[in-house]
Amino acid sequence: MWVAPTEPPWLKALANHVSMFPERYGVDVLIKTQTGLVGIQRKTINDFLASVGDGRMQKELGQMAQLRVAVVLIEGIPQWTTDGTLMNGSGFGQSWTRRQWQGAMWSIQDMGIWTDQVRGQREFVDWVETFKLWIEKGVHRSLLQRPKAKGQWGRPNSREFGLHVLQSFPGVGAETAGVIFDAYGLPLRWSVDEDDLAALKGIGKKKAEQILGSLYRG
Secondary structure (H helix, E strand, O other), rough: EEEEOOOOOHHHHOOOOOOOOHHHHHHOEEEEEEEEEEEEEEHHHHHHHHHHOOOOOHHHHHOOOOOOOOEEEEEEOEOOOOOOOEOOOOOOOOOOOOHHHHHHHHHHHEEEEEEEEOHHHHHHHHHHHHHHHHHOOOOHHHHOOOOOOOOEEEEEOHHHHHOOOOHHEEEEEEEHHHHHHHHHHHOOOOOHHHHHOOOOOOOOOHHHHHHHHHOOOO
């Protein structure tokens, strides 16, 4: 991980290299992953507002387009008056409204660049360390997994599991799944047995037993 030399010591302490290299991409922190470079632009609230006013932010956003993933990470949480005026920051002496702030964040996101906010230095460090572990993982499938079948009293019985399976078909909701199951059970024909499944790579005997056992569990 590279950190720009203009950053404070607490941030440079995270770096493997302190270098001007991140600034080529309009960021302060640069992470090398298997699928490309990932960058983080650190902005305090006042620096963000000033950089929008003097054009630096626009230039940096253009440079970030070269990265696989780029993040503008704001250090500080905006606070607003009752009429929506920013209380803890200003740009060139001009006040900002909540709508202006939201519009700026949305404009950045519309360019394909992520935005986030942390409360201060300690949270910033934790964010960077956590993000680095996540982004270096490469593949993230946790949200692509279908929820498991749920049983009313713990382990799902055959009907509850059957309803879960049937609802994976297009146009089959909970009510329709119940009608089908109560009439025919789980009307799926398996053309393989436990030994056939167990022979497949990544399955094995135990998983094969679990798969077929779910269909016939009482």
